[in-house]
Amino acid sequence: MLTELLQGIEAGGFLVIQDSCSYSGRHLLKSFINAALNRAEVVHVLGFDVSEEELKDGLRTSDTQRLHIHSAYTDPLGWTERPAFTVHQFRLEDLTDLVKQTPHPKPATLIIDSLSWILRHVTPPAVCKTLHQLRKGGAVRAVIGLLHADMHQRGTVGSVCHLATSLIAVAPGAKGDEAVAKITKRSKFRKVMQDEEIFSLNGDFTVTIHSKRSNPEQNWNDAEEEQVDPTAELTFNLRLSDSELEAKKKLMLPFVFSKEKLATLSQPAFLK
Amino acid sequence: MAAPLSSVSKTSAERLPFNTTSFQKKTRSKLISIPGTRPSVQNGQLLVSTGVTSLDYLLGGGLAVGTVLLIEEDRYDSYSRMILKYFLAEGVVCQHELFVAAAQDNPDDIIQELPAPILDDVAIHKPVEQPRLPCEPPDNLDAMNIAWRYQNLPKVQSALASSSRFGHYYDVSKTMEPEIRQAAKFHRFYLPEHLAQPSTTHSPMLESYSALLKSLQEVIHKEGFDLAAPMSKSRNILRVGLHSLGSTLWGDDLSCHDNPKHRHALTTFLYGLRALMRSSLSVAVVTVPSHLIQDRALMGSITRLCDNAIALESFKGSERETNPLYKDYHGLLHVHQVPHLNCLASQLPDHKDLAFKLKRKQFSIERLHLPPDLSETVSRVSRGELAGATSACGSGTSGTKHLDF
Incomplete structure (x- = not known):
């Protein structure tokens, strides 16, 4: 499902990449930027966490006219004279203006690196409202945001993820460069699909998928097969030998009606 | 109660010429007859259906008019939304009449997604025949030869049947036909259209909630749902559906922090809503994303401010999805509160372990039970085998594994 998402999320989609200190989701975010640039889309990046140079490192630099980075790394709160972008500009009107500054025929994809920085300085209801307006507004085609889940209270993370159409939660994998992505995707008809994939990122930010663990039913079948045989260590016999069987057949059970009983019962002594 | 009485007497007076006897059915004129409602068997409250027949049964027959049903949303809000749409x-x-309020999706979208009713036995009420006149003589019918006496009787049954039945079945795989949908009167409240400027006041109520309450009050007063207002000729029920209250899109930080700033915003709103409902012919269904609300005490007071409270727990994304016990169901349903209306004791559901499932066409609530274990390894002997194996235990088992016991 990760490759499906990389191939493009639907218009009006909102993807959240949720990471923690144990594994950074920024590299995956960069692969999403690269994938969008490869599809000849216009990409606007709001950078708070890392500098512009660091963000551009590894991205396809040939497409610079379609990649617009609004860096708020050096001055996020607007303390100097001419800040490029501040956290207080994270409102629908300002963002629409920002995207409209560079006119393109196609609506752009907005990348937010990261939502955590914004959530530290703007109240969560305001952030959620802006995100929702962006989705519905039509100024941008899709929004992709990075969220450091361990920096916020659980309810805040839940509220932001509640708005998302797709959610990728990344965590370190078992082996060195591998990582586990838990993907939750809501389809247009409100069907929820979930998937878990192990992936690794290459040097040019392409994603290699190693294995899938999608079917919960399959897991269940596996678990059933592993069940131990209940007849393995019994203190009694389950099967009878031939002689035992013979003996058992000979045995007369007390309440079974038989010919002998009928004979006894029909004797005149009984009938009297 | 003046109007229903007079209307009843008027219709009986009109019918008099056709009646051959002076005997008349004693009518309970105390109850207002509104299509789609019925009095409760327990306490005589006027009930409306939630649209889900099994949920009606759980709630003691239906939702009493003037009460609020709280639905605690499941994690992805798919099933709670479905119940709201059914309602x-x-x-x-x-x-x-409907009143739909939402902050996330446009209420028009919610209305468009309504499930299609399965009306097999009754005629669908087309908007063309809007002015429903029960006393209209049936002109297109052939003259009756045998039961000629009933020829001129008003054709009441077929006209009323489409709406007076309590509870209907719906097909969730289809959406409602636009002509049925458009016949309904529908008031909408979409938060982004009502909120011009962000709130700056420090009242306990948020701007969004007070705007919603004001809008609802306006509808109730204007459309004559108020019980205190003089009775108009026909009364109707207002169904209020409020989607995802308490989520961040309503401007509420209830679900974000452990210690929210607007702690009393939602509870204040619900208090006002309940007062409005009690004094009008309306019934409300409120969904709240309770899984996001961290403060259990707050959730408790929200529950107390509603009359009915049910919670949906979807198996999607939890380990219960893979549990064979739950494989027939899509989630669990918890009844947290049932109303105490005009009495001390309330009608409790007879069963506490409830589960819901969404079949291809229908959403239903059932008792949770273990599925019959039909696998090979079961040591239980079925009834048929027992009958055959009374004489000899060994010969009875004819499975693949030969066991003497």
Whole structure:
């Protein structure tokens, strides 16, 4: 499902990449930027966490006219004279203006690196409202945001993820460069699909998928097969030998009606 | 109660010429007859259906008019939304008026997604025949030869049947036909359209909630749902559906922090809502994303401010999805509160372990039970085998594994 998402999320989609200190989701975010640039889309990046140079490192630099980075790394709160972008500009009107500054025929994809920085300085209801307006507004085609889940209270993370159409939660994998992505995707008809994939990122930010663990039913079948045989260590016999069987057949059970009983019962002594 | 009485007497007076006897059925004129409602068997409260028949049964027959049903949303809000849509669809079919408020999706979208009613035995009420006149003589019928006496009787049954039945079945795989949908009167409240400027006041109520309450009050007063207002000629029920209250999109930080700033905003709103409902012919369904609300005490007081409270727990994304015990179901349903209306004791559901499932066409609530274990390894002997194996235990088992016991 990760490759499906990389191939493009639907218009009006909102993807959240949720990471923690144990594994950074920024590299995956960069692969999403690269994938969008490869599809000849216009990409606007709001950078708070890392500098512009660091963000551009590894991205396809040939497409610079379609990649617009609004860096708020050096001055996020607007303390100097001419800040490029501040956290207080994270409102629908300002963002629409920002995207409209560079006119393109196609609506752009907005990348937010990261939502955590914004959530530290703007109240969560305001952030959620802006995100929702962006989705519905039509100024941008899709929004992709990075969220450091361990920096916020659980309810805040839940509220932001509640708005998302797709959610990728990344965590370190078992082996060195591998990582586990838990993907939750809501389809247009409100069907929820979930998937878990192990992936690794290459040097040019392409994603290699190693294995899938999608079917919960399959897991269940596996678990059933592993069940131990209940007849393995019994203190009694389950099967009878031939002689035992013979003996058992000979045995007369007390309440079974038989010919002998009928004979006894029909004797005149009984009938009297 | 003046109007229903007079209307009843008027119709009986009109019918008099056709009646051959002076005996008349004693009518309970105390109850207002509104299509799609019925009095409760327990306490005589006027009930409306939620649209889900099994949920009606759980709630003691239906939702009492003037009460609020709280639905705690499941994690992805798919099933709670479905119940809300059922509730609204039932309103459309019964020709009640609707009031839909949402912050996330446009209420028009919610209305468009309503499930299609399965009306096999009754005629669908087309908007063409809007002015429903029960006393209209049936002109297209052939003259009756045998039961000629009934020829001129008003054709009441077929006209009323489409709306007076309590509770309908719906097909969730289809959406309601636009002509049925458009026949319903529908008031909408979409938060982004009502909120011009962000709130700056420090009242306990948020701007969004007070705007919603004001809008609802306006509808109730204007459309004559108020019980205190002089009775108009026909009364109707207003069905209020409020989607995802308490989520961040309503401007509420209830679900974000452990210690929210607007702690009393939602509870204040619910208090006002309940007062409005109690004094009008309306019934409300409120969904709240309770899984996001961290403060259990706050959730408790929200529950107390509603009359009915049910919670949906979807198996999606939890380890229960893979548990074979739950493989027939899509989630669990918890009844947290049932109303105490005009009495001390309330009608409790007879069963506490409830589960819901969404079949291809229908959403239903059932008792949770273990599925019959039909696998090979079961050591239980079925009834048929027992009958055959009375004489000899060994010969009875004819499975693949030969066991003497």
